[in-house]
Amino acid sequence: MAGLYLHIPFCKRICAYCDFFKEVGTARMPVLTDAMHRELEHRREYLGEEPIRTRYFGGGTPSLCPPELLDGLLEHAARIFDCSHVEETTLEANPDDLSPAYLDALRRIGIDRLSIGIQSFDDDCLRLMNRRHNATQALQAVRDARNAGFENISVDLIFGIPGFGGDSLRRTLDRTLELGAEHISAYHLTIEPGTAFGRRAERGTFDPVDEEVSEAEFALVHETLTRAGFEHYEVSNFARPGCRARHNAAYWNGSKYLGIGPAAHSFDGRERHWNVASVERYINGEPPETETLSDRDRFNEYVMTRLRTAEGIDLRDAEARFGSERTDRLKKLASAWLQSGTVTFSDRHLNIPAPKMLLSDAVIETLFET
Numbered sequence: 001m002a003g004l005y006l007h008i009p010f011c012k013r014i015c016a017y018c019d020f021f022k023e024v025g026t027a028r029m030p031v032l033t034d035a036m037h038r039e040l041e042h043r044r045e046y047l048g049e050e051p052i053r054t055r056y057f058g059g060g061t062p063s064l065c066p067p068e069l070l071d072g073l074l075e076h077a078a079r080i081f082d083c084s085h086v087e088e089t090t091l092e093a094n095p096d097d098l099s100p101a102y103l104d105a106l107r108r109i110g111i112d113r114l115s116i117g118i119q120s121f122d123d124d125c126l127r128l129m130n131r132r133h134n135a136t137q138a139l140q141a142v143r144d145a146r147n148a149g150f151e152n153i154s155v156d157l158i159f160g161i162p163g164f165g166g167d168s169l170r171r172t173l174d175r176t177l178e179l180g181a182e183h184i185s186a187y188h189l190t191i192e193p194g195t196a197f198g199r200r201a202e203r204g205t206f207d208p209v210d211e212e213v214s215e216a217e218f219a220l221v222h223e224t225l226t227r228a229g230f231e232h233y234e235v236s237n238f239a240r241p242g243c244r245a246r247h248n249a250a251y252w253n254g255s256k257y258l259g260i261g262p263a264a265h266s267f268d269g270r271e272r273h274w275n276v277a278s279v280e281r282y283i284n285g286e287p288p289e290t291e292t293l294s295d296r297d298r299f300n301e302y303v304m305t306r307l308r309t310a311e312g313i314d315l316r317d318a319e320a321r322f323g324s325e326r327t328d329r330l331k332k333l334a335s336a337w338l339q340s341g342t343v344t345f346s347d348r349h350l351n352i353p354a355p356k357m358l359l360s361d362a363v364i365e366t367l368f369e370t
């Protein structure tokens with residue numbers, strides 16, 4: 001079973017932390033979706049006979065796209081791929097785009113899951129991030145989505161924002177829980193070069209929170225959400241039982257996926273492909289670049305994605321895929337982390353326990369094969 005990702009790169013304004021591929025303005029939406037239709041045709045053989053299990057509109061801001069254009073893409077995909085087994089169709093949305101009429105239209109075209117970028121319920125924090133919605137709009141968007149019949153709602157949050165930990169973060173978590181969302185993604189802020197925050201950091205007017213604060217906030221998020229019945233199943237992801245994000249799980253499990261649109265990535269089980277990160281060049285038909293993954297790349301990717309999940313690495317599975325030599329080496333390297341409890345080893349599974357997952361990148365780096 002495969003995943004289909006469709007990238008809508010347009011935004012109304014740029015958030016201070018964002019380094020995703022995006023462009024301001026929506027005037028080129030129809031030209032872009034025409035180009036995406038052409039790409040669907042070109043790549044109709046990409047997944048072979050594999051049926052599509054999940055569809056995902058990401059961005060940018062897909063909720064700026066008129067429903068008829070989204071529907072056209074879904075219909076086109078259904079004509080060229082087997083979409084009879086689709087289990088989940090997600091659209092990333094900004095709260096202030098979700099009018100009742102828009103939500104009804106999304107339901108009618110088959111969107112059954114919303115991933116809403118709320119980020120915080122603190123209006124000062126939202127202003128700092130240059131988000132275009134406020135807390136009241138976020139609450140209303142979730143209520144309206146429920147009224148429109150959405151039963152699978154994910155909320156995105158950001159923590160680790162200087163000046164907005166403590167009570168601000170606590171209030172955001174409490175209000176998120178009051179919404180009754182099925183899924184919560186909580187990301188630690190990263191200050192990336194080229195973003196507004198990055199530029200302020202270069203000027204010395206914006207500093208990242210220090211390590212202890214990061215750890216305390218991660219612990220607060222973990223404890224609050226797991227106490228409320230959420231399963232912390234991946235570094236940044238929490239779900240009510242049975243409500244894990246199926247599309248993202250495909251990336252972590254090494255399943256095939258086809259990415260359509262500028263900057264979208266694809267994986268056919270052997271090679272990775274990525275589209276040009278330019279709307280102009282994408283519309284002009286620039287073909288994707290290709291990278292064939294070596295055994296070492298596949299092994300490192302496997303270690304990285306699995307150790308970021310609650311399930312960790314099943315060493316029997318690792319051995320079957322990569323052989324005993326690589327797996328033994330991995331066990332040996334991981335043993336350096338056993339003493340501190342950062343990595344656990346039981347029943348032939350290597351895990352990073354959820355409360356320590358903030359450290360996962362540092363751990364994983366040491367386990368890579370070079």
Ligand code: SF4
Binds near residue numbers: 010020059
């Ligand atoms: S965070 Fe989302 S809405 Fe904000 S600029 Fe980035 S892609 Fe656009």
